[in-house]
Amino acid sequence: MNLENIVEKEKDATKKKTRRRKYYNKPKQGEKAPNTEVLNETKKNNDVKTVEVKTTQQQRPQAPKKRVPAKKVEAEEEVKKPILKTEKEEKMYVIPLGGLDEIGKNMTLVQYRDEIIIIDSGVTFPDDGLLGIDLVIPDFSYIESNKDKIKGLFITHGHEDHIGSVPYLYQKIDKNVPLHGGKLTLALIKAKFESGEVSKVLPKMREVKGRDKIRVGKYFEVEFVGVTHSIADAYAVVVTTPAGRVMYTGDFKIDLTPVDGDGVDFLRLAQIGEEGVDLLLSDSTNSEIDGFTPSERSVGEAFKVEFAKAKGRIIIAAFASHVHRLQQIVNIAHEHGRKIAIDGRSLIKVFDIAATLGYLKLPENIMINLSDVDKMRDNKVVILCTGTQGEPMAALSRIAKNMHKHTKVKEGDTVIISATPIPGNERAVSNNINSLLKYEAEVVFKKIAGIHVSGHASKEEQKLMLNLIKPKHFMPVHGEFKMLKAHKETAIETGIPKSNIVIATNGSKVEVTKTSAKIKGKVNAGATLVDGLGVGDIGHIVLKDRQQLSQDGVVIVVFALDKETGKVLSGPDIVTRGFVYSRDSDEILNEANEQIKVKLKEFENSAIKDWTVIKNSVRDVAGKFFYNRIKRTPVILPIIMDV
Secondary structure: OOHHHHHHHHHHHHHHHHHHHHHHOOOOOOOOOOEEEEEEEOOOOOOOOEEEEEEEOOOOOOOOOOOOOHHHHHHHHHHHHHHHHHHHOOOEEEEEEEOEOEOOOOEEEEEEOOEEEEEOOOOEOOOOOOOOOOEEEEOOHHHHHOHHHEEEEEOOOOOHHHHOOHHHHOOOOOOOOOEEEOHHHHHHHHHHHHHOOOOOOOOOEEEOOOOOEEEEOOOEEEEEEEOEOOOOOOEEEEEEEOOEEEEEOOOOEOOOOOOOOOOOOHHHHHHHHHHOOOEEEEEOOOOOOOOOOOOOHHHHHHHHHHHHHOOOOEEEEOOOOOHHHHHHHHHHHHHOOOEEEEEOHHHHHHHHHHHHHOOOOOOOOOEOOHHHHHHOOHHHEEEEEOOOOOOOOOHHHHHHOOOOOOOOOOOOOEEEEOOOOOOOOHHHHHHHHHHHHHOOOEEEOOHHHOOOOOOOOOHHHHHHHHHHHOOOEEEEEOEOHHHHHHHHHHHHHOOOOHHHEOOOOOOEEEEEOOOOEEEEEEOOOOEEEEEOOEEOOOOHHHHHHHHHHHHHOEEEEEEEEOOOOOOEEEEEEEEEEOOOOHHHOHHHHHHHHHHHHHHHHHHHHHOOOOHHHHHHHHHHHHHHHHHHHHOOOOEEEEEEEEO
């Protein structure tokens, strides 16, 4: 076969391949035809043709684009991506209404879209500057303005700083909003409603246990996780929404030998950490204390030592809600053959509730009436009472002042104060201790005696919680600013970036997403004062008057005017209370009286009969006189009688 025949044969083979390619690339029905570009290269010296075929999908005609350098395109894409992500990212808000920059009054809201849940609703007790005030509760104004969005109330445990304002809260929100908590917690709250001091209408109560998950509203899932604290049924709360997950530890400590055997649910906490937490809110009360908080069982050992040493009566002041400690006292008293008498309404209530629910186990016939104490031998009695914080009307304070109806302190008594003073109460506690020592009683009160341990986590326990949860972002709660700051430093030590830690204040609106947690605004937050049955009706002016009354007393100026002519018919007469002792201050009061008479004579001559003008002028004249003469500023009350 010559060269020409070989070339012809190659041409025929190429034609057949081209026909087969056209057949297989033929578009199906409804499909666009492919665009086939055939590139032929033929050598000039009559060598064999090589054929290269390139097939692409046919596209719509487009206007020619400007060519952009690759680096510039990448830069533009990097700018655009975060914007698109932010627009699509879901947001939820964590709003503390109490518990920051303070001890007590704990309350936190979690808001997602048009729904809100509330975690805890506590109180704090008034300091020396809040004269006559019974309780301090959170400002509910933001809740009241959004009450249609409230889907549930979740309580971590039964201490007053977490449940004390629940009855006041339900005066502002729908009674059908469900309340969730442990068995003991719900029983303590129920007792508040049954007392009728605020309201007797019970909300819907739903009992929970550890690892229970509750769905509320359209978006919220709330899980309870067991922790240890100084009261039974203490839980952390994990809140999940489409925007992310927030965990709130509540008050906790890591007690590895708990009195009731119900310890921290380490397994579930570790699982939650693995699943991911976007923001952790954690108890900061003991964030300045190094090491670990001792176990509650260690208090029982200290009590055994004191019981063994005591020769006479034992008087113990303890927190009413500290059921684990009460149980240890009961057990040790029973071992030493002592009977127990209790004094204090809150203690009586807790003994009744806890014993009924099985949280407090009482040996048969161990309880006696307080009035029967004197009928028994001193070494066979324990008196359990309230008053660890030096409260003026609590049982221990009345005993210390020798004002108690049944109990008089005497030599040989052992008085145990099983608590440490809350900041601000140190002076009152010290006064009680001094009074008790004057009666030759043995007073056990120092922390080193071991008769009290905290219910809050110290630094090493806080580190353990942070390592278990491994949150993306962290927000310390429950404490004064110095405590929050110390907890922040601890979190940084565990590896949380400083930029991922939020230090908020009451009312801060903390925006939480999958990638960030930051303060985005503020809502109304503050304190509402409760005085008797009045809630919020005591403001700054009233408190200022009370402080002034407590410091310089009151001066009342009484006089009678003719309502037609404005002529002074009698007076002025001056009456004082808490200002000066009248019999020893006749000269001062007479001088003040003369100056007021001169002023009233001016009004009489000017025919001025406006009572407001007259009262203000009398107040100014008397106020200036008393300050210039004796440097005191009493509250001055002019009283006009018209005839």
